[in-house]
Every structure is written in structure tokens, then in C-alpha cells.
Amino acid sequence: MKKKVALVTGGLSGEAQISYKSAITVGNNVDRERYDLYRIDINSEGWWYEAANGEKSKVNRDDFSVTDNGAKINFDVILLCIHGTPGEDGKLQGYFDMLGIPYTSCDAATSALTFNKRYTVAVASFGGISVARSMHLFKHTPVAPNEILAQLSLPVFVKPNNGGSSIGMSKVNEAGELAAALDKAFKEDDQVLVEEFISGREFTIGVVRNNAGIQVLPITEIITKNEFFDFEAKYQGRSEEITPAQIDAAMQEKLEAAARRVYEVLNCRGVVRIDFIYNMTADRPFMLEVNTVPGQSEASVIPQQVRAMGQSLKDFYSSIIEQALG
Ligand SMILES: Nc1ncnc2c1ncn2[C@@H]1O[C@H](COP(=O)(O)OP(=O)(O)O)[C@@H](O)[C@H]1O
Ligand SMILES: [Mg+2]
Structure with missing residues (x-):
């Protein structure tokens, strides 16, 4: 049957x-x-x-x-x-x-946790992964911009804590822009994450569990024409995705190790996609977030990575279904 x-x-x-x-x-x-x-x-x-x-x-x-x-x-x-x-x-x-x-997909606890960007970076950091310094703000307890800037250095990134698709986000370069950025993010969510901006090359990495264990898919580099990978860059062609990323072996090893570690620490299941910025000065990747149900349209990153690995999407989905069936 x-x-x-x-x-x-x-x-x-x-x-x-x-x-x-x-x-x-x-x-x-x-x-x-x-x-x-x-x-x-x-x-x-x-x-x-x-x-x-x-x-x-x-x-x-x-x-x-x-x-x-x-x-x-x-x-x-x-x-x-x-x-x-x-x-x-x-x-x-x-x-x-x-x-x-x-x-x-991931189980209920991991899905709920990773849907909260702040909780995700907190747990990943506990597991030894580098993440941006950040503050977690709640609508019911307003914090003045100068208090935030006493703790975090500009530029900062302001984002709805439970959002997606880069909606309601801003990069803040000057103190005077922070209040407006907070208002914009609070329109989308009752919780806001303010993070120090990590400069560097951006990568996103699919990870899956199959019969052989945890498998890291070929890495994708994201090169955007905008200031960051915003909604327009994501869905209206203002960015280029290069799979597999053109990087040296040492950088590849660090990114793969970090992606595998995040998958392990968060006890993921199925295919997830993890976003990183590789900072050249620190010479290591900083994790931004985990997507536990990543986009899978024809042009999306995960299908690109599966193809780059030389696997058919048919085999890929069969393996995911079989894993879930146990
Ligand atoms: N701390 C940060 N430093 C640098 N760039 C960031 C930072 N946080 C987010 N970004 C940029 O914003 C984009 C969207 O942020 P992300 O946390 O991945 O949220 P989303 O769920 O909308 O994808 C990232 O792909 C990256 O380009
Ligand atoms: Mg993202």
C-alpha cells in the first residue's frame, strides 16, 4: 500500500x-x-x-x-x-x-523557539555559535533610544522578533533614525529585536537529516544590490544567489561546522535553512536566524542547493518523508 x-x-x-x-x-x-x-x-x-x-x-x-x-x-x-x-x-x-x-518539520518546541529570533540566537550562542549582540524589547515596556545606544554600537539592525521576509526591518546608521525604526518594527510585532550590525559576506545554508545523519547542503552566497537582504532584494530580483558559494576551504569548513552545530543544538528535523553573516575581521560566521520551513519554490535556495548537490528533488523529498515516517 x-x-x-x-x-x-x-x-x-x-x-x-x-x-x-x-x-x-x-x-x-x-x-x-x-x-x-x-x-x-x-x-x-x-x-x-x-x-x-x-x-x-x-x-x-x-x-x-x-x-x-x-x-x-x-x-x-x-x-x-x-x-x-x-x-x-x-x-x-x-x-x-x-x-x-x-x-x-521540526517538533513543536523547536518550531516555536526558532520562530522567536531572540530565543534562537540565545540558544545557539549557548551552544557555542557566534551571534550579534542584541536587545530584546517588548511593547509593554518601552525603552528609550539612548538607553539602547548605551548598550549597543551603531549601526544596528531593528527587526520584528517573530517576523519573516524582512518586513518591518531597518538598518539604523545614525542615532536619530532609531526611534522611527522601532515604531516601524513595533507595527509588525509586540516584540522587537535590536542587533548590532554584522558586516561581511552573507550566506544561507540548508541542512537536513537523512539515513546518513545530518547533511549540510551546498552553501549559497547572497549578494544584494540593496543595503541588506530586504523584501525587494528577496522577491523582486534585487539580489544574486550563488550556489555553491565561491569560498575557500577554510571558510567553507567553518560555515558547515556552524550550520551542523545549529541543527544539532536546536534538535532540528527535516530541512531547515540557516542564515549567516561571515565577518572577515573575526574570521568566523555569525548566525542570524533559522528558517524551519524554508521557501521551496522552483527558484528558492533549497531546490538550488539540492540540484547543486546532484540530487533529484524527487529523491530529496522521498528521503524527508521516510525520515518523518521513521
Ligand atoms: N545583525 C545583522 N547584521 C547584518 N545584517 C543583518 C542583521 N540582521 C539581519 N540582517 C540582514 O537582514 C536580512 C533579514 O534578516 P533575518 O534575520 O534573516 O530575517 P528574515 O526572517 O526576514 O529573513 C538578512 O538576510 C540580512 O541581510
Ligand atoms: Mg532570513
């Missing part, structure tokens, strides 16, 4: 549109000889199963089953493809844990 796989897409954040694109690539590359694939769309109007003939019906939330051609379908495994809430922050993970259905 083929295993029944639910490809879960959509989500309740601005990243839903990106999730639909990722789900197209993933859906096209799931091996249909081995798995029966069912597409589930979780959006603000409900949880929907879309049958092959385009007919939509509601998912039964008691057991996450669907009805297909009059037959009740229970899933063997969930292929999670939602960026942002509720698929990348531990909420669906907790729900699937309650139902006892395995899924392809």
Missing part, C-alpha cells in the same frame, strides 16, 4: 502566497509511485482538501481526515509546507503530536 501524504500549504500570515509557490514545487516532486498525495490548504476561511477534480471539502479537524470520492482518508504523514503561522511556529506541530500523526 502506498503511504498517504498530506501536503499542507497556505497559512495565516502574509507568507501564504509564498507557501502556495513552495507547494507547487514540492507537489511536483513527490514520488507518486511511492506516495498518494493529498493537497490541504489551511487559510483564514478554513481547512480545505482539494480533490484531483478541483472539488473542495472541509478537513475533519477531529482527526485531520478528509473524504475523497466518498471514502475517508487518514494520513500516514504530513508534508508541512506552510511558512509562518501556524505551520512554522509549532502550532500545527502540537496539533499533529496530539493526533499522533508524524510530520516532516
